[in-house]
Amino acid sequence: MNKEEQNTEKNPMEEILRMDRIPHIWCPGCGIGTVVTSFAEALRKEKYDLDKIAVVSGIGCTGRVAGYTKLDSFHTTHGRAIPFATGLKLAKPDTKVVVFSGDGDISGIGGNHLIHAARRNMDMVVICVNNFNYAMTGGQVAATTPKGANAATAPYGNFENAFNLPYLTDAAGATYIARWTSLHLRRVTKSIQEALNKRGFSFIEVITPCVTLYARRNRLGDGLNLLKYYYDTSEIQHGADTRTLDISYQGKLIVGKFVDKEKPTFLEAMNTHLSSVLGDKYQLYGDNND
C-alpha cells in the first residue's frame, strides 16, 4: 500500500483549494478564511461544476483568495477585478464568474467599476470582504472605515463618512444584495448558493475582523472577540430599506438579504435589443459563440 492509498480521508475543501499553496498568508483570527470556507461549502452543496466557474480577485488580503482556489483563477490589479471579470464573462458566457476581493479593492480604488457593473446588471457574483481598513498595506483608513475608528492614516480617528455598500449597489441596480458577518457561516453559504443560481449582478458583503490591524489599533480585543462582537451586535432584517444600513463604529450591524429581484443581464439585454432592431441579420451572441 503506498502513501496516497493510506491517506484516503480528505478535507472536503481540498476539492476547491490549491493544497500546494497552503498554508495561506492570512493572520490567525482573520475572517477571510471562513468566507472562503462558505464559498467552498456553497459550491459543494450546489454540486457546482468546478470546471465552469472562475474566480477573479484584485489586490489586498482578500485579493489573495484567487490564488488559493483550485478553479480557473485570476489575481489581477488593484481595483480592476470587476472589469477583468466583465471581459471574461462576455467572452465566455457559459462560465460563472465570481469576484472575490476586499472593501478597499472593490469600493475604494475600484468603486467606479462596482457601480457600472451593477448598472449593466453584468452577470457575476461579487463577494466583498469588508474589514473596515486597508489591511495588506498596514491598516490605513478606507472608504468603509466607520467614523471615529482609528487607522494608520487616520491616527486621530476617522472623520470621513463611510460607504453603505448595500445602498450603493442597490442604487446602481444590483439584483441581489446581502450582508452578513463572517460568523454567519451558514447564512453566507446560503447567500452564495442563491447568488450562484442567479443571473445578474449579485453583491454579498461579509463583515470580518481584521485582528492584526483594525482590532489592535482600536483595542477591540483579539479576532475571536471581535468576530463574536460583530455577530452579537448584528440584527437580521431581511428586505430592510438599504438606506438604513449605515455602519457606525462598533454599532449595530443590520444584516440579511436586502434585494433579490429579476432584471435582464447585459447580454440578455444586448441580444433582445439588437435582435429587435436588426432582425435576422443580428448574429445572436451567447454560449455557443466561441
Added chain:
Amino acid sequence: MKKSKADPKGVLTGSHFMDGDYALAEGGLAAGCRYFGGYPITPSTETAERFSERIPYVGGVFIQMEDELASIASLIGAVWGGKKAMTVTSGPGFSLMMENIGLACMMETPLVIANVQRGGPSTGLPTLTGQQDMMQARWGSHGDYEIIALSPDSPQECFDLTIEAFNLSETYRVPVFVMTDECIGHMHEKVVIPPAEEIELVERKWYKGPKNKYLPYKNDTDGIPFMVKAGDGYRFHTTGLTRDERGYPLLNAECQATCVSHLIDKIKDNAEKIIHLEETDIDNAEILVMSYGITSRVSIKAVQEAKKAGIKVGTMQLKTVWPFPEKRVKELAGKVKAIVFPEINAGQVVLEAERVVADKCEVVSVPHYGGWVHDPKVILNAIKEAAK
C-alpha cells in the same frame, strides 16, 4: 505557429474610401477580433463607433466601459475567456491604461491597443496630431518588459498593420500597439480589403495536453507558453505577481530573473523576425532619413527636393518602431554620413538611433511639438545641413 485564413464574416472585401480610424476597426474585425472594450476619446472615437456598428452583424461583443482602466482590464479578461480583443485610445486614455498593460505583459496576454496620437502632455491638443507617446508605448508601465509597437503611414496601413499586430500578439503572447496619429486617423483614402482567403492569421497557441498537467508559463520549444480558456476545465491560476511556471506567486530574486528575462528575451531574441522596415535608395545614400507614421509621408517631399539638389538620400520607414531595428541601423551607421530623424515630438525615437549609432555617424533630430506635421522645408534644410 499555426496559421489559418480569416473568417469571411469579419472581412469587408472590396475597395473602400475610409479614414484611418475606421480602417483600424476593419483590420481588427478581419483579424478575428470579436471583443472590443473601449472608452471614447478624441481623435480615436471613430474606431469604437465603427466596431460598435459592425460587430452585431459579425458576432461578438462591443462594450463601452466606464473608463480606460476598465477597457484594458476587460480586454485581458476577454482574452483569457478565449477571444481576440482590441481597444483604441489616445494620449490621456493611454496613460490610464499603463498599469494594466503591465498586467497583460506579466500574464502574457495577447491583445491589440491602437493609439491615435494627439499632442500632449495632459489634455494638450485633443483634435490635433502628435507622435508624443512613442516612448510611453515603450516604457509607460512600471518594471522591465518588452512590447511590440507598429506605426502605420496611411489608412491602408492602419488596416494591414492591425492584422499584423494581432498576428504578432498571438505569436509572442504580448500586447501590441498600433501607434497611429490624428492625421492618419482622420485621413480618408482608398483602403483595399482583400478576400478572406488571402488574409493569413496566426492562431492562438492552444494547449492540447492532459487537463491536470497544464502549466500556464511552461515555455514550449519556441520559448512561448501555451494558452487555455477559462471555463474549459484546466483550473489554472495566473497573477500579476512574479510567478513560476505554474502561475503561482514566487517572490524571490531567482524567480524574478527567470520571469522578467523571459518577458524581455522572447521579444529581443525574435527582433529580426518581428521588425518590418521599408527602405528606399539605401545603397549609395550619404544621408539616411528615418521616420515612422505620418512623418514618413511628409518626409517624401523633402527627400525628393534633396535628391533634386544632388544629395544622395535613402529612407527607412519604421513600420515596427519597437523593438527598434538596432542591427540594421548599426549596419547603416557605418555607411552613411548622417541620419536625419524627423518626429512630431521633442525627439523620442531618435534617442534610440543615437544610442545604437554610438558616434559612428551624425544623428540629427528634427523635432516638432505637435499640432501639425512638419513643413517639408524644415526636413529638407536638416538634410542639406547634414550633407554639408
